[in-house]
Amino acid sequence: LMKANIPARISFSVASATDSRVILDEPGAEKLVGQGDMLLSTSDLAKPARIQGAFVSEQEVKRVVDYLSEEGEPNYDESIIESQSKMDGMFDDEKQEKDELFEEAKKTVLKADKGSASLLQRKLRIGYARAARILDQLHEEGIVGEARGSKAREITLSEQEIKEELDKDGAQNVYKQEENDNNKQQEEQQNEEQEKDANGQPEKKQGESNNKEN
Structure with a gap:
């Protein structure tokens, strides 16, 4: 037919x-x-x-898609995602646990002075749905404002609060570095003690041995 x-x-x-x-x-x-x-x-x-007929290989299609992805950001209507999130919340009274990338996402939006799903997608290399959920969590914590259609969300913190949040992250990194240094020092001490137990005395350096012979 x-x-x-x-x-x-x-x-x-x-x-x-x-x-x-x-x-x-x-x-x-x-x-x-x-x-x-x-x-x-x-x-x-x-x-x-x-x-x-016109022929485009898979490699060429991928190259064009990669180029377009790098050149332009997607323009999502975040109000749709926010509306869906509110509907989901009606059926789930339990507070959603924060995403493991929440702190990194907070630092990202504070440094960029704006919050959007496309920004989190690009910086954190995650999908749109996850980026939108993290953005909602940032809104619940008072970091970013309400959705404004296709525009990025505004940061609701003051300049002083932003500085304190970023400084707090820096202090945590310093503490972690100090902790790593202490652990490394303890490990070296343990290795030295093990060498003493094995040899009866610490291993002499070559320079010290030559001085005694002279």
Whole structure:
């Protein structure tokens, strides 16, 4: 029935003459070489015409998509996600646990002086749904304001509060570094004690041995 209503047909490369007959009612398409090579059959052609169609490889498609992804940010309507989040909250009274990337996301939006799902996607390398959830959590904590359609959310903290939050993160990093240094020092001391137990005395350095011989 479909063949009767659509007299013009196109066939790309197929596996066998039988497949070609299904499409064109005659063999030939099984001899095509692929990559846009095709046969066109219309009511005014005595036999199918071999023509070259546009061909784009998978590698080229990926290259174009990667280029577009790097050049432009997606323009999402965050009010839709916010509305959905409110509906989900009606069925779940328990407070949602913070995402493990919450603190990093907070630092990201404070440094950028704006909050948006696309910003978190790009900086944290996460999907849109997760970025939107983290953004809602930032709003619940009073870090960012309400959704403003396609515009980024405003930071609701004062300049002093922003500075304190960022300084707090820096102090935590210093504490972690000091803790790592202390652990390393303790490990070195333990290794020295183990060498003393194994040899009966600490290993002499080459310079000290030469001085005693002289």
